[in-house]
Amino acid sequence: MEGRLSERRRRLFSGASFSTALFFSGAIGGESESFRYFSGCSVDGCCLVLRKNGGVVLAYEMNYKAARAASHYSVRLLGPDATKALRKACGRGKVGFSSAEMSAARYLALKKRAKLKLVDAYEKIGAVRGRKSREEAAAIAAAAKITRRILEGLDPWKHRTEAGLCAHLKIRALEESCALSYEPIVATGANSRFPHHTPGNAKLADIVLVDFGVKKDGYCSDFTRCYFRKKGTKEEKAYLACKEIFGELAARLPECRNGRDVALLSEKLLAKHKLPAPIHSIGHGVGLEVHDYPHLGRKSTDSLEGAVLALEPAAYFKSFGVRFEGMVANTKGGWKLI
Amino acid sequence: MEGRLSERRRRLFSGASFSTALFFSGAIGGESESFRYFSGCSVDGCCLVLRKNGGVVLAYEMNYKAARAASHYSVRLLGPDATKALRKACGRGKVGFSSAEMSAARYLALKKRAKLKLVDAYEKIGAVRGRKSREEAAAIAAAAKITRRILEGLDPWKHRTEAGLCAHLKIRALEESCALSYEPIVATGANSRFPHHTPGNAKLADIVLVDFGVKKDGYCSDFTRCYFRKKGTKEEKAYLACKEIFGELAARLPECRNGRDVALLSEKLLAKHKLPAPIHSIGHGVGLEVHDYPHLGRKSTDSLEGAVLALEPAAYFKSFGVRFEGMVANTKGGWKLI
Structure with missing residues (x-):
């Protein structure tokens, strides 16, 4: 799995205008397939912060244990100030995301509250996922x-x-x-x-x-x-x-x-x-x-x-x-x- | 049904900061429940433009016949320039939408391409839908x-x-x-x-x-x-x-x-x-x-x-x-x- 995930990271960041990418898994019943694709696991209500050399999964207390049991990346607990933790994990560079897999509510919150420099990487993410292994x-x-x-x-x-x-x-x-x-x-x-x-x-x-x-x-x-x-x-x-x-x-x-x-x-x-x-x-x-x-x-x-x-x-x-x-x-x- | 829909419109626009509201129905399998709630029907890939006194459903050719058969509002065919048709149907006033039921991709397109004055009416829409008949x-x-x-x-x-x-x-x-x-x-x-x-x-x-x-x-x-x-x-x-x-x-x-x-x-x-x-x-x-x-x-x-x-x-x-x-x-x- 580690080899597969690093190959996916390599293709995502090759020639990209962003240095970090952000994926969320949906609430109950919903699924964000890019979260699954790039994390290698499927856990509710989590966030994957990805870089060329690795990644980290951020999880609320409710899903923390499940994320620890399933994730190939290290898992960090999200406390009450999730916005701050997310901003810290993403750093100051440009952050790629998929506009098709994120609600406008989340987009507006990330932009206004977390002040992330968001770059719509919808096309790039699609192209990576489109070429099947x-x-x-x-x-x-x-x-x-x-x-x-x-x-x-x-x-x-x-x-x-x-x-x-x-x-x-x-x-x-x-x-x-x-x-x-x-x-x-x-x-x-x-x-x-x-x-x-x-x-x-x-x-x-x-x-x-x-x-x-x-x-x-x-x-x-x-x-x-x-x-x-x-x-x-x-x-x-x-x-x-x-x-x-x-x-x-x-x-x-x-x-x-x-x-x-x-x-x-x-x-x-x-x-x-x-x-x-x-x-x-x-x-x-x-x-x-x-x-x-x-x-x-x-x-x-x-x-x-x-x-x-x-x-x-x-x-x-x-x-x-x-x-x-x-x-x-x-x-x-x-x-x-x- | 007409009475029920007009009651829902009345509650939505009462004291609202927007004069038009916009709801989309999802692609295959997906559903936007607010589209269903305010239109009274469930048809794929359509848009409902709502005002205090009525509404109109906009449908692409693929779903036009199905929308005509199901909708209580009149149905207009969306041609190749959907952005222009949408802008015309919404007018120049403020347009309410639900940020939780819209993808960031759609939000960005409506804002940048259709130049709509979008107002996030997520709370208001929730409150209307929350009070059950x-x-x-x-x-x-x-x-x-x-x-x-x-x-x-x-x-x-x-x-x-x-x-x-x-x-x-x-x-x-x-x-x-x-x-x-x-x-x-x-x-x-x-x-x-x-x-x-x-x-x-x-x-x-x-x-x-x-x-x-x-x-x-x-x-x-x-x-x-x-x-x-x-x-x-x-x-x-x-x-x-x-x-x-x-x-x-x-x-x-x-x-x-x-x-x-x-x-x-x-x-x-x-x-x-x-x-x-x-x-x-x-x-x-x-x-x-x-x-x-x-x-x-x-x-x-x-x-x-x-x-x-x-x-x-x-x-x-x-x-x-x-x-x-x-x-x-x-x-x-x-x-x-x-």
């Missing part, structure tokens, strides 16, 4: 394998409603000792035209869209499958076109260097198959978070080196929507489906 | 009833490990058509001394602490029970003392006006029972979020009017910890256990 890619592949097995064994119409099928998927994840990457989406009939539909009491109709991923050892997976009661319908044809686009896109990823290239290529492929212009991104990086670095979009210069992606070509019409989503990993040997 | 108190009581039933029917030692018992609790919530208020805590043996222990593969020992709550129709519950294989141990005695303190505290809540009063009273009661000084708060408000307004602590002037509270007297020792947590609601007739 072999162990991380393997953890994601393990989560992906379990998700595919659950989705391939699924007979939606054994369940009555969207909510019923959704509960079944959650139980399947628990049976596999997994958490959820996100709340599963189950959308039937016309509900399938809403990309992020919330499963309700709608009775399962002839088309069922399932967007589902499990989390194994902290790492996410993300897949979408559509199920059809009748073969050869226009709904099924649109779905098969999305599946074909997924395959073409995955095969041509070696042509792409960054998020923009993937977005442009996917637009071309959707047009070639005469599908409507997309209303959401073609996909996203996947890691400790289900929406992870790199971002895939027309403006994204995010690198694809070492990336794990979910690709999700989709088509939304007036009365229904379809989407096929699968995952690919960029390893030293090129791209492979996972 | 009869319907809200009933929803919380319904969630509480289900949780108590699950915990009272529990025989922990039918399960082998912390993680196994935790999975069982999650399945029980699903069987009751409920979500989780938070990730359940199951801690056995010495793990019980960590207030927010993460359930692992530890085999269930003679003491098992379970902190668990279900969410029904968006509203949370929060309970803790300890289970003992042997009666009359020092562990069980400490637990029964916590249970007694809970009862005394609940009975004496009419003496308290605010969060500070509850904190001071609980300190007195813990000392009377010769339990160690607490390492976490005596409790918290409960609502759409499990940690909701009011805050209970020495510095809190938060009002208890219409509040629903979780109270959790606890005692942590070197080799174990115990906690008893139950819920109370402040109705017009006084305080009652739920």
Whole structure:
């Protein structure tokens, strides 16, 4: 673990404009994945102060013992004047943080009360976390394998409603000792035209869209499958076109260097198959978070080196929507489906 | 619904220093509970611009149709220049927002790019949401009833490990058509001394602490029970003392006006029972979020009017910890256990 953590520190501080970085772990239920990534442990309500050569975890009394038991870095107890202790631990230099993983309340307090010189290192932190190690890619592949097995064994119409099928998927994840990457989406009939539909009491109709991923050892997976009661319908044809686009896109990823290239290529492929212009991104990086670095979009210069992606070509019409989503990993040997 | 929403608007803007308020709903899986509270609906990736006399929901194309189907306010499509549209919708006056429910990234973008005059209305929003309507108190009581039933029917030692018992609790919530208020805590043996222990593969020992709550129709519950294989141990005695303190505290809540009063009273009661000084708060408000307004602590002037509270007297020792947590609601007739 020590080697892995020092490698992550090295990449974070290489060429950085800050000499210290600051990560917080969330309150109960919440998690800051960068805290986990850079500390190597997962404890509530703590702060990690990181430098090139090491780090220290600051913990309130409530979490102090748990932090001592779990942390690879030394742990310091936060007394009543936490602001002062934090300022002391950070020193006078510039302090990197992730604006996406910090509340505005915390940001304002650190700036005004602790008077830290904060530098938004969101992009840099994303780029470090985005390039997956072999162990991380393997953890994601393990989560992906379990998700595919659950989705391939699924007979939606054994369940009555969207909510019923959704509960079944959650139980399947628990049976596999997994958490959820996100709340599963189950959308039937016309509900399938809403990309992020919330499963309700709608009775399962002839088309069922399932967007589902499990989390194994902290790492996410993300897949979408559509199920059809009748073969050869226009709904099924649109779905098969999305599946074909997924395959073409995955095969041509070696042509792409960054998020923009993937977005442009996917637009071309959707047009070639005469599908409507997309209303959401073609996909996203996947890691400790289900929406992870790199971002895939027309403006994204995010690198694809070492990336794990979910690709999700989709088509939304007036009365229904379809989407096929699968995952690919960029390893030293090129791209492979996972 | 319209009456309920206009009442919420009235309370939000009464005496406020801002003329507009801004709420965002989270990305997939995330939720901003204030968006839900003030819009009356739950749709991904939208923005609610609220004024005293009404409001408008702004939605990207991806969520536009879903927002139209769910929202009580009119819905406007966000085109490519979302910043400009947002600035136009907010006008030139001061704009209230909740710093606890907004990422620093969004805060910085709204301030720098949209040039909004942001006012942190976190306290005000909390106070509005904290005073529960009869319907809200009933929803919380319904969630509480289900949780108590699950915990009272529990025989922990039918399960082998912390993680196994935790999975069982999650399945029980699903069987009751409920979500989780938070990730359940199951801690056995010495793990019980960590207030927010993460359930692992530890085999269930003679003491098992379970902190668990279900969410029904968006509203949370929060309970803790300890289970003992042997009666009359020092562990069980400490637990029964916590249970007694809970009862005394609940009975004496009419003496308290605010969060500070509850904190001071609980300190007195813990000392009377010769339990160690607490390492976490005596409790918290409960609502759409499990940690909701009011805050209970020495510095809190938060009002208890219409509040629903979780109270959790606890005692942590070197080799174990115990906690008893139950819920109370402040109705017009006084305080009652739920």
